[in-house]
Amino acid sequence: MPAQLSDPITMVVKRAGDVRIHTFVASFEDDNIANATHIVESRSGLVLIDAQFLAPYARQFRDYADGLGKPIERLYVSHRHPDHWFGLGTAFGDVPVYALAETATFIKDHGEDSRNDHWKLGNLAPDTVVVPQELVKPGEDIVGGVTYLFEEVTDTEIDAMLTVKLPELGVQFVQDLVYSGTHLYLTSHLRKWSRVLRDMLLSDYELFLPGHGLPADKNEVARNIEYLDAAGQAIASGRTGEAFKDFMLRRYPERKCPGIFDIYLPRLFGGASDY
Ligand SMILES: [Zn+2]
Numbered sequence: 001m002p003a004q005l006s007d008p009i010t011m012v013v014k015r016a017g018d019v020r021i022h023t024f025v026a027s028f029e030d031d032n033i034a035n036a037t038h039i040v041e042s043r044s045g046l047v048l049i050d051a052q053f054l055a056p057y058a059r060q061f062r063d064y065a066d067g068l069g070k071p072i073e074r075l076y077v078s079h080r081h082p083d084h085w086f087g088l089g090t091a092f093g094d095v096p097v098y099a100l101a102e103t104a105t106f107i108k109d110h111g112e113d114s115r116n117d118h119w120k121l122g123n124l125a126p127d128t129v130v131v132p133q134e135l136v137k138p139g140e141d142i143v144g145g146v147t148y149l150f151e152e153v154t155d156t157e158i159d160a161m162l163t164v165k166l167p168e169l170g171v172q173f174v175q176d177l178v179y180s181g182t183h184l185y186l187t188s189h190l191r192k193w194s195r196v197l198r199d200m201l202l203s204d205y206e207l208f209l210p211g212h213g214l215p216a217d218k219n220e221v222a223r224n225i226e227y228l229d230a231a232g233q234a235i236a237s238g239r240t241g242e243a244f245k246d247f248m249l250r251r252y253p254e255r256k257c258p259g260i261f262d263i264y265l266p267r268l269f270g271g272a273s274d275y
Pocket of ligand 1: 081083084176211212
């Protein structure tokens with residue numbers, strides 16, 4: 001971890017009527033993985049998507065939200081990987097946190113194990129674990145006058161991923177279904193994942209807000225499909241571990257955040273713990 005973390009990128013991604021969408025992206029440098037979190041700002045308040053990973057970014061994301069001068073009505077956690085919920089314990093312990101039942105149960109049962117597993121982060125990790133208190137089910141809801149469609153996508157980058165659609169805006173928060181401009185965190189579900197992205201290309205949505213990297217269009221979704229398919233072929237041809245990593249780095253030199261290989265390779269090829 002670098003001594004000095006670089007500043008995040010913050011932007012207003014889209015505006016439609018009273019609604020503004022904001023995106024906050026942590027560093028792409030060194031061991032960082034460009035965690036992207038988002039805010040839907042309506043006239044009355046804010047809905048946040050994910051909580052950041054490292055403590056300084058979680059605090060800056062909270063400061064950015066507070067700077068908008070409206071209450072945080074809800075925070076949705078997309079899935080159980082720690083880079084999406086560690087920041088709850090740092091900066092969002094006082095807001096209503098929503099998640100899929102699988103995600104909330106995992107954080108309740110294994111959140112402390114995960115925190116202990118990340119001891120090397122030192123004070124970049126949260127001091128406490130905040131478990132989502134509210135469960136979200138697939139379906140429709142209206143918050144702050146904005147229509148939300150919640151979906152559960154199974155067996156892709158994770159066993160259970162919450163995605164959030166705003167049909168009136170043509171925006172979908174896809175979180176880790178899309179890695180925008182960065183290397184993907186791969187799992188054994190490459191074919192299923194690729195099919196989910198192909199459906200996304202045929203949808204009416206045009207702006208896809210990822211869990212890593214900058215806001216994405218359909219071209220980036222298509223590049224993710226190509227990446228997944230190439231990875232599947234490399235594995236089918238017998239590449240594992242470092243040989244697989246070398247192959248992917250050579251094939252995609254333009255993608256950032258290669259640190260993610262060292263996080264997932266022991267799990268994909270070595271049976272390491274899932275925390
Ligand atoms: Zn992630």
